[in-house]
Amino acid sequence: xxxxxxxxxxxxxxxxxxxxxxxxxxxxxxxxxxxxxxxxxxxxxxxxxxxxxxxxxxxxxxxxxxxxxxxxxxxxxxxxxxxxxxxxxxxxxxxxxxxxxxxxxxxxxxxxxxxxxxxxxxxxxxxxxxxxxxxxxxxxxxxxxxxxxxxxxxxxxxxxxxxxxxxxxxxxxxxxxxxxxxxxxxxxxxxxxxxxxxxxxxxxxxxxxxxxxxxxxxxxxxxxxxxxxxxxxxxxxxxxxxxxxxxxxxxxxxxxxxxxxxxxxxxxxxxxx
Numbered sequence: 001x002x003x004x005x006x007x008x009x010x011x012x013x014x015x016x017x018x019x020x021x022x023x024x025x026x027x028x029x030x031x032x033x034x035x036x037x038x039x040x041x042x043x044x045x046x047x048x049x050x051x052x053x054x055x056x057x058x059x060x061x062x063x064x065x066x067x068x069x070x071x072x073x074x075x076x077x078x079x080x081x082x083x084x085x086x087x088x089x090x091x092x093x094x095x096x097x098x099x100x101x102x103x104x105x106x107x108x109x110x111x112x113x114x115x116x117x118x119x120x121x122x123x124x125x126x127x128x129x130x131x132x133x134x135x136x137x138x139x140x141x142x143x144x145x146x147x148x149x150x151x152x153x154x155x156x157x158x159x160x161x162x163x164x165x166x167x168x169x170x171x172x173x174x175x176x177x178x179x180x181x182x183x184x185x186x187x188x189x190x191x192x193x194x195x196x197x198x199x200x201x202x203x204x205x206x207x208x209x210x211x212x213x214x215x216x217x218x219x220x221x222x223x224x225x226x227x228x229x230x231x232x233x234x235x236x237x238x239x240x241x242x243x244x245x246x247x248x249x250x251x252x253x254x255x256x257x258x259x260x261x262x263x264x265x266x267x268x269x270x271x272x273x
Contacts, residue, residue: 006109007035008086008192012075012185013096017047019237020096024055025135026234032106035092036062040082043070073245076201076210079185080271083192083200092189093211094234098122099133101144101233108189108232117194117218120187121179121229122236123162126154130238143235162230170230181225183215187234194223199270205255206248213256221265 009027013020020039027037039052049065056063066082068074083091092108094100111118125133125143129152133143142148146160154160164170183190188211198217205213215225258264 005036005088007090007092008038008088009035009092010038010040010082011094011096012040014042015044016096017051021051022133023096023099026100026138028059029102030105031102035105038082038086039065040078041067042075042078073206076203076205080200089192091192093185095186097237098186098234104232111228117190117223117225118228119181119225120232122186122234124236125238127238129154173230174227181227183211185211194218197221199266199272202267202269204269205252206245208249208252209256213259216259217265220263
C-alpha cells in the first residue's frame with residue numbers, strides 16, 4: 001500500500017545499538033519530517049530492539065522494525081523485506097552507522113527525478129572522533145563542521161569538501177568528481193517502482209558489491225544514476241568489518257560479471273523467488 005509520505009528511509013543494521021541510537025537521533029531532527037523509517041535488521045540481539053523502541057516512543061516518526069534470524073551476513077534478504085514493508089513511493093537507503101546531516105532527507109527529495117536514482121557518499125570519521133559523538137553534538141551539527149572536526153584531530157584532506165554547505169560548490173564538485181554514480185547502500189535513493197522492476201537485491205550475494213549489483217540491473221533497465229555525493233551528506237562512524245568473506249566476494253564478482261555481460265535487468269534470486 002502506497003501512502004502520501006514523501007519517503008521511506010531504510011536503515012540497515014546489525015548489532016551496533018550505540019551507533020544506531022545516534023543515527024536515529026539524526027533522523028529525528030531532519031528539516032523535512034514527512035517520512036517513515038524502516039529498520040532492516042540482519043539478526044541483532046535485544047539491545048537493538050530496545051534502542052528502536054525507545055526512539056519510537058519519543059519520536060513523531062513512524063518506525064517499522066523488520067528483523068530476521070542471524071544466519072550470517074544476509075543483508076540482501078533483510079533489505080528486500082524492508083522494501084516490501086515500506087509505504088512511500090520513494091526510498092532512501094542508508095546504514096546504521098551513518099549519521100545524516102539535518103538536510104539529508106530534504107536534499108534527496110529536492111534532487112529526485114523520474115527515471116533516475118541518486119548516488120551519495122559519506123565522510124569517514126576517525127575512530128577517536130566516532131567514539132566522542134553524542135546526541136548533543138549531532139543536534140548542534142558539530143560533526144558536520146569542518147573546523148570542529150579539524151580541532152578534534154580529523155586529518156585535513158580534500159575529502160572534507162564532502163561536508164560543504166555551499167549549493168554552488170556541491171553542484172560543481174558533483175559534476176567534476178571522477179567517482180562513478182552507483183548504488184552505494186549507505187547513501188542512495190530511488191523510486192520504489194524502479195527497484196521492484198528489477199526484483200530487488202540478489203539474495204545469493206553477501207558482503208562486497210551486493211548493493212552495486214542491484215544498481216547495475218537498474219541501469220540496464222534504463223535508470224540513470226545521478227551524482228549527489230557533495231549534496232546529500234552523512235558521516236560514517238568508524239568500525240571494523242569482521243563479516244568480510246573472500247569466498248563470498250568471489251561469488252559476488254561472478255554474479256556482477258554475469259549481470260554486466262548479459263545486461264541483466266532481473267534476478268530470479270530477488271524479492272519474487
